[in-house]
Amino acid sequence: MENKNVVTGFIKKNISLAAFVIxxxxxxxxxxxxxxxxxxxxxxxxxxxxxxxxxxxxTFIILMGSIDLSVGSxxxxxxxxxxxxxxxxxxxxxxxxATVAVSLVCYLFMGIIHVRLKVPxxxxxxxxxxxxxxxxxxxxxGSITMVxxxxxxxxxxxxxxxxxxxxxxxFVIVFIIERFTLFGRYTRxxxxxxxxxxxxxxxxxxxxxxxxxxxxxxxxLGGIVMAARIGSGSPSVGVGYELDVITAVVLGxxxxxxxxxxxxxxxxxxxxxGILANGLVLWGMPSEVQLLIKGLVVIFAVAVSTERKPNxxxx
Amino acid sequence: xxxxxxxxxxxxxxxxxxxxxxxxxxxxxxxxxxxxxIHGLVGENGAGKSTTFQILMGIYDKTDGEMELxxxxxNPKNVHDxxxxxxxxxxxxxxxxxxxxxxxxxxxGQDKRFTNKAGLIDWKKQYAAAEEILHRFKYDHIKPTDxxxxxxxxxxxxxxxxxxxxxxxKVLLVDETSAAISKSSVENLYQLxxxxxxxxxxxxxxxxxxxxxYDLCDRVSILRDGKLITKMEVNESVSPDLIIQNMVGRDVSxxxxxxxxxxxIGDVLLETKGLTRAGEFEDINIQIHxxxxxxxxxxxxxGSESFGKALFGYDQTERGEIYFKxxxxxxHSPLEAMQNGIGYIPKDRDKEGLFLIYDSTMxxxxxxxxxxxxxxxxxHKKEKEIAVESIKKFLIKTPSEATPVSDLSGGNRQKVxxxxxxxxxxEFLIVNSPTRGVDVGAKYEIYKILExxxxxxxxxxxxxxxxxELIGMSDRVYCFRRGKVSGEFSRDTFTEERLAVQxx
Numbered sequence: 001m002e003n004k005n006v007v008t009g010f011i012k013k014n015i016s017l018a019a020f021v022i023x024x025x026x027x028x029x030x031x032x033x034x035x036x037x038x039x040x041x042x043x044x045x046x047x048x049x050x051x052x053x054x055x056x057x058x059t060f061i062i063l064m065g066s067i068d069l070s071v072g073s074x075x076x077x078x079x080x081x082x083x084x085x086x087x088x089x090x091x092x093x094x095x096x097x098a099t100v101a102v103s104l105v106c107y108l109f110m111g112i113i114h115v116r117l118k119v120p121x122x123x124x125x126x127x128x129x130x131x132x133x134x135x136x137x138x139x140x141x142g143s144i145t146m147v148x149x150x151x152x153x154x155x156x157x158x159x160x161x162x163x164x165x166x167x168x169x170x171f172v173i174v175f176i177i178e179r180f181t182l183f184g185r186y187t188r189x190x191x192x193x194x195x196x197x198x199x200x201x202x203x204x205x206x207x208x209x210x211x212x213x214x215x216x217x218x219x220x221l222g223g224i225v226m227a228a229r230i231g232s233g234s235p236s237v238g239v240g241y242e243l244d245v246i247t248a249v250v251l252g253x254x255x256x257x258x259x260x261x262x263x264x265x266x267x268x269x270x271x272x273x274g275i276l277a278n279g280l281v282l283w284g285m286p287s288e289v290q291l292l293i294k295g296l297v298v299i300f301a302v303a304v305s306t307e308r309k310p311n312x313x314x315x
Numbered sequence: 316x317x318x319x320x321x322x323x324x325x326x327x328x329x330x331x332x333x334x335x336x337x338x339x340x341x342x343x344x345x346x347x348x349x350x351x352x353i354h355g356l357v358g359e360n361g362a363g364k365s366t367t368f369q370i371l372m373g374i375y376d377k378t379d380g381e382m383e384l385x386x387x388x389x390n391p392k393n394v395h396d397x398x399x400x401x402x403x404x405x406x407x408x409x410x411x412x413x414x415x416x417x418x419x420x421x422x423x424g425q426d427k428r429f430t431n432k433a434g435l436i437d438w439k440k441q442y443a444a445a446e447e448i449l450h451r452f453k454y455d456h457i458k459p460t461d462x463x464x465x466x467x468x469x470x471x472x473x474x475x476x477x478x479x480x481x482x483x484x485k486v487l488l489v490d491e492t493s494a495a496i497s498k499s500s501v502e503n504l505y506q507l508x509x510x511x512x513x514x515x516x517x518x519x520x521x522x523x524x525x526x527x528x529y530d531l532c533d534r535v536s537i538l539r540d541g542k543l544i545t546k547m548e549v550n551e552s553v554s555p556d557l558i559i560q561n562m563v564g565r566d567v568s569x570x571x572x573x574x575x576x577x578x579x580i581g582d583v584l585l586e587t588k589g590l591t592r593a594g595e596f597e598d599i600n601i602q603i604h605x606x607x608x609x610x611x612x613x614x615x616x617x618g619s620e621s622f623g624k625a626l627f628g629y630d631q632t633e634r635g636e637i638y639f640k641x642x643x644x645x646x647h648s649p650l651e652a653m654q655n656g657i658g659y660i661p662k663d664r665d666k667e668g669l670f671l672i673y674d675s676t677m678x679x680x681x682x683x684x685x686x687x688x689x690x691x692x693x694x695h696k697k698e699k700e701i702a703v704e705s706i707k708k709f710l711i712k713t714p715s716e717a718t719p720v721s722d723l724s725g726g727n728r729q730k731v732x733x734x735x736x737x738x739x740x741x742e743f744l745i746v747n748s749p750t751r752g753v754d755v756g757a758k759y760e761i762y763k764i765l766e767x768x769x770x771x772x773x774x775x776x777x778x779x780x781x782x783x784e785l786i787g788m789s790d791r792v793y794c795f796r797r798g799k800v801s802g803e804f805s806r807d808t809f810t811e812e813r814l815a816v817q818x819x
Contacts, residue, residue: 180692180693180695181691181692181693182684182688182691182692182693185677185684185693186684189673189677189681192670192672192673193666193670193671193672195666195667196666196667196668196669196670196681197670197681198629198648198649199627199629199649199659199661199667199668200649200681200682200735201649201650201652201653201654201682202650202681203648203650259670259672259673260672
């Protein structure tokens with residue numbers, strides 16, 4: 001009995017890890033070796049890199065008690081900008097800096113509007129979702145910009161092993177920031193209880209803007225990796241991507257109301273989504289069924305893992 | 316006189332949470348609450364009083380024990396069961412939908428009573444019914460159409476009292492209700508409770524004010540550390556001191572407040588000149604010395620609370636200056652206040668003082684990050700050491716420094732909230748109602764902490780509604796009336812009467 005409680009308690013706390021292990025075993029035994037081989041697993045990892053990078057920023061935003069709905073449009077914008085500027089200047093550094101700068105401006109705008117005009121982040125980022133999509137469509141004229149296979153962008157950000165190294169490095173750095181720096185602590189405290197944070201002498205507004213800028217850098221990197229990986233900057237990429245980010249973060253155990261969770265869980269959340277998508281393709285499921293199953297997984301994962309008090313009101 | 320029936324019987328109640336035994340009565344320990352009596356339930360924070368109520372209301376399931384209601388076994392599964400069985404509760408913190416009207420809140424969950432044939436709510440009928448209830452309890456100043464969010468704390472409390480009594484409960488639970496309301500409201504509450512008693516209602520009354528329990532209750536049961544210590548009739552042979560002794564298990568009747576030693580008082584630490592915030596306080600000129608406790612006395616709405624917040628940069632001011640150690644300082648935000656060495660211990664510790672979801676370590680270091688970090692990197696070891704030290708020094712009862720503070724009792728939470736501002740070596744502390752909802756034992760320990768801080772040369776501004784506390788702790792007291800200083804008294808001249816005259 002005692003033993004059983006320990007096991008269920010562990011599963012509850014690590015629901016995404018449990019889901020990951022179960023799915024991994026399930027797909028390993030049901031795909032006649034198509035899932036469980038090095039090249040397939042490497043390709044799962046590769047295709048999860050941009051989501052991981054964006055979800056690292058998303059974790060900080062959600063940890064702070066906010067939400068970012070603009071990330072899908074933003075990676076599209078960043079992907080097109082990096083591809084276009086690199087195409088015209090052939091200078092990697094200029095292309096990267098310009099992309100990060102554009103992303104920072106957009107996120108700074110959102111952060112400032114949020115804290116100065118007190119517009120909820122749900123609304124600010126919902127607006128930016130449209131704005132960024134409009135901008136990328138204007139800039140691109142609606143057509144894609146190819147990323148040269150032999151160019152530096154593809155070679156550095158789009159191919160193994162560098163794409164994996166970049167994603168892993170991003171994870172490690174963000175993990176360290178979350179656990180060991182004031183920036184990480186303040187993010188958590190603001191999400192834990194904003195008023196108490198303010199009354200503890202934390203500059204809440206500044207912290208919120210900084211977290212938006214932090215997410216802006218990661219979104220720019222995610223957009224660059226995405227463009228490099230798929231081989232083009234596209235104005236139509238990233239539609240609905242914000243939902244993948246939120247799914248990964250929440251699946252990883254970060255509370256939607258802020259203050260609880262972290263990027264370690266997000267990593268598992270991203271990988272779970274990655275193998276789920278891959279396994280369903282190997283099973284020959286059509287994309288609408290994949291979407292359906294993804295939706296069910298996140299609902300049930302949260303249903304099983306959330307601690308509820310009796311009579312608690314859940315929003 | 317006919318023997319009164321037992322309304323509620325509690326026997327051998329146990330409630331275990333992971334790591335703690337909130338209630339752990341002996342198997343034969345029994346409390347009987349009779350019809351037509353007011354039964355006091357007293358004990359220090361963490362003694363298990365509120366847990367008992369939560370079990371009675373079906374919010375928690377007991378681990379073991381038996382309950383009877385009018386002779387029948389009683390095992391509510393949820394609040395609805397409890398209410399259907401004739402129970403009602405007035406809680407410590409009113410639990411309301413703030414965006415709804417007074418009428419809607421009074422009839423929360425009872426909307427079916429007011430639906431017309433089409434199944435829609437007949438608002439006129441509901442408002443009329445609410446008005447009648449408010450009138451019955453003499454709360455005519457509250458309108459049924461008022462939004463809850465527009466009411467003050469006291470009025471909110473009154474709505475809750477009206478809601479609970481409007482159900483004509485057979486058993487009424489009252490949890491620490493008088494702590495937050497003014498004297499006249501308390502009198503009104505007593506009156507209402509006595510009427511209910513005389514109508515045969517069984518009332519269980521939790522309060523930290525022993526005098527109040529003594530005045531109001533017919534019998535009293537005393538809990539300590541989850542155990543039922545004793546039960547007694549309240550009559551001439553029982554003194555309030557005896558009740559307190561049983562609560563805390565030691566004699567604290569003397570010397571709950573500070574000593575008379577004044578040698579700690581030094582130079583002027585903080586001074587305000589003409590400080591004004593429209594609608595709250597006006598032209599406030601006060602001085603607080605190092606090593607001095609200065610009290611502010613006033614009734615609700617006198618501006619003292621806002622004044623305290625303004626000194627911490629939480630409320631903004633329109634005019635006037637603040638001088639700290641002789642230099643003018645700008646305090647536009649809590650951060651600026653903190654950088655000047657000013658700390659603030661808020662009245663509402665659960666919403667403003669503490670992160671309830673986090674442990675003592677994170678709470679204590681939240682305002683002390685500069686001392687537990689270097690180049691923006693946190694020193695987790697040092698952070699933990701400081702927390703452990705505070706827990707030891709201030710006798711905070713907690714399983715460990717890594718236990719969420721939501722698991723701690725009120726008094727221990729308050730000690731964590733105070734620790735935040737002790738560890739960061741604030742030189743000046745604004746302390747608002749530090750012993751609100753805190754039991755006698757913890758009160759004594761909190762006063763001791765404040766006295767130690769005074770002796771270390773810190774300046775303390777004590778804002779409180781409790782005159783005995785202000786008189787017991789202060790070197791000087793300023794009275795506030797309608798946003799202005801109406802009087803100033805030193806320790807050798809103030810009395811409750813003199814202060815009260817300047818407050819109203």
